[in-house]
Amino acid sequence: MHPASPDNANDPVRIFAIDDDSGVRDALACLFKAADYRFTGFASAEAFLNQEVQTPRGCLVLDVELPGMSGLELQKLLRNQRAHRLPTIFISSGNSDYVERAFKGGASGFFHKPFAPEDLLRCVERLV
Structure with a gap:
């Protein structure tokens, strides 16, 4: 179970995952839904950007290597938007330059893929 924040304890915690591998998205959905998080997966950065994502509590789990806009490019774009406040965790088979x-x-x-699901879950719990 994830901890509740006193300021917005009634707001659902949302996990948004962007990975072009449907198997990874499905595994992340199972992991986060089992931990009582609301989960939405996207196959690309563009698909994520086309959705109106507004949540005060949540986390973005982002692959580095994506078709079209890369995860690092999306991170830069979101960082420049004042409305974006979601912490970002990367998952990737990429090299140390990406890190x-x-x-x-x-x-x-x-x-780095493959990773221990419980480690990712602990990291998310610490952030939300």
Whole structure:
């Protein structure tokens, strides 16, 4: 179970995952729904941007390598939008250059695929 924040304890915690691999999205959906989070998955950065995402409590789980706009490009775009306040955790099979760039861009975590689901869940719980 995830902890409740006193300021917005009644707001649902939302997890948004962007990964072009449907198997990864399905696994993340199972993981986060089992932990009582509301989950929405997207196959691309563009699909995420086309949805109106407004939630005061949540987290973005983002793959680095995506078709079209990369995860790092999306991170930069969102960072420049004042309305975006979701912490971002990257998951990727990418190299160490990606890790450095992600953290310089304000990432809250980075997990290399394959990763232990419980580690990702603990990281999200710490952030929301």
